[in-house]
Amino acid sequence: MDIVQVVLPNGSYKIYIGTGTLEKLGEYLPFEKKTRLFVITNDRVGPLYGNKLVESLQEYGYKTLYHQVPDGEEYKSFATAEELFTCAIKGGLDRGSAVIALGGGVIGDLAGFVAATYMRGIPLIQVPTTLLAQVDSSVGGKVAVNHPLGKNMIGSFYQPRLVFIDLQVLKTLDPREVRSGLAEVIKYGVIQDRGFFNFLEEHLAGIKALDLELLSAVVKKSCSIKGRIVEEDEKERGLRSLLNFGHTIGHALEVITDYRVYRHGEAVSMGMVAAAEIAVGRGLLAKEEAERLVMLLENAGLPTVIPFGADEIIPLLSRDKKAQEGRPRFVLLLGLGKAALFDDVGEAEIREAIEKCCKKGER
Ligand code: NAD
Numbered sequence: 001m002d003i004v005q006v007v008l009p010n011g012s013y014k015i016y017i018g019t020g021t022l023e024k025l026g027e028y029l030p031f032e033k034k035t036r037l038f039v040i041t042n043d044r045v046g047p048l049y050g051n052k053l054v055e056s057l058q059e060y061g062y063k064t065l066y067h068q069v070p071d072g073e074e075y076k077s078f079a080t081a082e083e084l085f086t087c088a089i090k091g092g093l094d095r096g097s098a099v100i101a102l103g104g105g106v107i108g109d110l111a112g113f114v115a116a117t118y119m120r121g122i123p124l125i126q127v128p129t130t131l132l133a134q135v136d137s138s139v140g141g142k143v144a145v146n147h148p149l150g151k152n153m154i155g156s157f158y159q160p161r162l163v164f165i166d167l168q169v170l171k172t173l174d175p176r177e178v179r180s181g182l183a184e185v186i187k188y189g190v191i192q193d194r195g196f197f198n199f200l201e202e203h204l205a206g207i208k209a210l211d212l213e214l215l216s217a218v219v220k221k222s223c224s225i226k227g228r229i230v231e232e233d234e235k236e237r238g239l240r241s242l243l244n245f246g247h248t249i250g251h252a253l254e255v256i257t258d259y260r261v262y263r264h265g266e267a268v269s270m271g272m273v274a275a276a277e278i279a280v281g282r283g284l285l286a287k288e289e290a291e292r293l294v295m296l297l298e299n300a301g302l303p304t305v306i307p308f309g310a311d312e313i314i315p316l317l318s319r320d321k322k323a324q325e326g327r328p329r330f331v332l333l334l335g336l337g338k339a340a341l342f343d344d345v346g347e348a349e350i351r352e353a354i355e356k357c358c359k360k361g362e363r
């Protein structure tokens with residue numbers, strides 16, 4: 001099994017990356033046998049992997065409590081968290097117990113929120129089952145539920161005790177979800193590691209076909225990049241903001257469509273293209289490099305043409321959670337593999353970039 005270590009002052013942890021390893025989780029848990037483990041999943045992932053995991057944990061001598069919530073972003077809510085708290089109290093979970101989040105980013109964030117707040121916090125184990133969760137949401141400790149007035153509005157930084165990745169589970173994932181996760185993978189290359197970007201260009205077909213050796217390399221590299229960033233800036237005071245590349249306009253596209261049309265990675269893909277256009281406009285990024293990014297996203301099966309106009313998108317940017325005093329902040333590329341945060345991007349530049357991204361569809 002590969003291991004990526006995340007070293008933090010208030011608790012370092014390991015990310016284990018293996019294939020066909022789900023039922024071995026019990027061997028790696030840092031708890032005494034008989035510890036009560038609350039396995040939280042949903043009604044899509046549960047029937048596939050829930051029983052297997054619970055039975056294996058029991059064989060290792062752990063006591064288990066199991067709960068499935070309905071599948072969907074709308075269940076990343078206070079109401080579902082309350083349902084889980086009730087289940088935990090009735091099931092006798094105490095401060096010596098732990099939560100196991102088995103699922104994609106929705107379950108990771110929701111179960112993480114429950115772990116962070118139940119009895120002021122009990123240990124959290126992330127067992128991510130989507131590519132997006134394996135390369136992004138399970139690492140770094142952001143946990144949250146949505147509020148009717150905004151996504152991820154109520155949450156905390158709460159690092160897991162360990163992250164346990166079984167690549168084999170990606171085989172049952174809808175291809176659209178794989179593509180959504182690939183957007184975040186491409187993001188890592190483009191903001192931090194040119195060599196990784198080149199690797200993705202070279203091996204994209206195999207990665208899309210879920211070649212396990214390639215996936216292992218991709219997940220390991222992505223977790224290492226994210227882990228290093230989190231080590232340097234756990235609470236997103238600076239460096240960690242670079243992970244928001246493509247998210248300023250991507251998030252606006254999710255809001256315009258009420259989170260119903262695009263998977264997160266799809267919105268981020270269009271957002272990355274628009275941000276690349278802004279950087280080209282400023283002379284920070286060569287046009288050919290922006291084109292390489294667009295080509296990689298297109299080959300990954302991700303959208304790169306924005307079907308909304310600047311007038312619809314721009315008003316939403318100042319309301320973004322990451323805007324400062326109403327000024328949108330953009331992560332811009334300084335070349336492939338290098339990025340920086342800017343808060344001085346003017347409306348005219350944004351408008352021009354969005355218009356270019358809309359027009360691409362007319363070619
Ligand atoms: P998701 O959790 O909704 O999973 C996508 C779909 O795949 C769901 O239908 C799910 O049930 C299904 N699924 C999961 N694993 C499966 C498997 N192995 N086989 C078959 N089906 C499977 O979506 P996601 O893209 O994983 O996560 C999105 C969420 O993550 C959002 O709520 C977002 O806010 C959050 N997020 C959090 C962070 C963070 O740092 N905490 C980062 C990025 C995104």
Ligand code: GLY
Nearest residue numbers: 136140142240243
């Ligand atoms: N997904 C962005 C972050 O963890 O900071």
